[in-house]
């Protein structure tokens with residue numbers, strides 16, 4: 190049996206059912222098996238936009254070549270009575286939990302919010318009434334921040350291919366479309382994420398794991414350089430190992446950890462707003478046509494550099510909606526999500542400027558000050574209307590230094606309120622955004638026709654846990670900070686992969 194890989198370019202309307210015929214035609218093989226290894230859209234030439242496939246073909250008619258071996262994590266089995274408590278059920282928490290449970294460890298995941306069905310109900314109620322639920326919102330609740338998202342699975346983190354294969358395997362097993370393993374820009378869609386999240390929970394419980402929902406971790410007890418108890422809103426739990434996978438919205442949890450001497454440092458992060466356009470405008474700019482049968486909706490990723498200050502688009506949601514993503518009642522931030530079909534009328538993306546707070550404020554600041562600074566900014570956006578209507582401005586008006594008189598239609602569930610971004614965002618950020626958006630307008634035709642909505646402050650955390658490079662624990666022998674809370678990961682895949690790495694580090698100690 191031999192093996193070879195082929196590159197295939199086919200029109201966008203091409204049906205995947207015909208791929209075997211196509212391989213037969215170009216390879217001249219009669220009897221073979223094949224596997225799609227990669228699928229990406231090539232839109233460089235707008236007149237000939239096509240799908241580009243890489244396929245692996247195995248056949249007795251081929252004399253050479255061997256199938257590639259996919260790297261996969263190996264989970265050791267431990268016979269141990271150790272109790273592991275994981276705080277947070279987002280990608281980092283659930284994947285750490287799954288791996289430890291598969292290794293035979295007794296794991297409890299504590300989640301401040303409710304199961305995904307109840308969480309969904311709370312969010313729908315919030316979007317009808319502005320009645321905010323501090324336990325169940327776009328940041329908190331089962332599945333973490335990624336549950337109500339676009340579910341984009343792209344990650345630029347290097348050295349996580351084994352972890353990524355395991356994560357994809359678990360997602361597909363939990364009901365994700367199998368194409369995620371080969372698409373260059375895979376995404377799950379929020380609609381798929383609801384069932385994937387509960388199926389991952391079912392797998393974890395079937396492996397012997399325990400979930401405690403509606404339970405807030407408020408404190409920890411430390412004795413002899415070890416965490417011995419986790420104190421929750423529903424009582425105390427003994428623990429041999431504790432993993433905080435609490436994301437980067439839980440400011441009171443950061444403050445509690447800092448007060449216990451868990452070491453953090455400040456780091457660069459980014460702030461800005463979310464740009465929204467009609468999807469047709471983006472399709473026209475990227476493809477030269479408003480619709481392309483066989484492709485869902487056009488994406489974009491733009492970057493600009495202004496006096497060495499990075500400015501870039503982030504977390505683009507084609508056919509998506511802008512959502513009120515605050516974790517706390519008195520602050521106002523936005524984010525983006527979409528359904529699997531990506532068939533909404535709008536496209537949105539964060540447009541953010543990188544910042545170094547020390548440089549911005551002209552002095553060395555502490556981790557607590559960094560958290561306070563960001564929280565104050567998020568609260569500032571709430572004070573514009575004292576509710577969750579989003580402070581907004583048209584991009585063209587922003588670039589001309591004018592405020593907006595009236596807004597076009599938007600996907601945001603509440604009203605857009607006109608404001609002057611310069612009244613809340615630092616001068617340097619305003620200047621970077623203006624110049625950067627100008628560059629975006631030259632790169633993507635019609636970009637200035639969009640709207641800038643709300644504050645985008647959650648692209649990455651302003652603080653980072655100081656962890657032992659090998660053992661990954663943070664100061665105390667048995668304490669781990671994983672995923673986005675650690676500041677070493679951001680996004681669904683890198684947070685899940687960090688959860689797995691932390692779980693392996695923990696297993697090494699058992």
Ligand SMILES: Cc1cc2nc3c(=O)[nH]c(=O)nc-3n(C[C@H](O)[C@H](O)[C@H](O)COP(=O)(O)OP(=O)(O)OC[C@H]3O[C@@H](n4cnc5c(N)ncnc54)[C@H](O)[C@@H]3O)c2cc1C
Nearest residue numbers: 277279280281301333334335338341406436672673680681
């Ligand atoms: C609307 C939206 C869209 C997004 N879209 C994408 C996308 O398309 N692709 C992508 O890669 N990333 C996306 N992200 C970012 C992504 O969701 C996060 O990077 C990822 O979820 C981080 O995973 P995590 O497990 O580290 O933390 P989180 O997912 O934030 O999970 C932390 C969990 O801990 C719980 N918790 C916090 N404090 C406590 C406590 N004290 N006690 C008990 N429980 C606690 C929270 O309720 C939460 O469930 C999006 C985020 C949002 C908000």
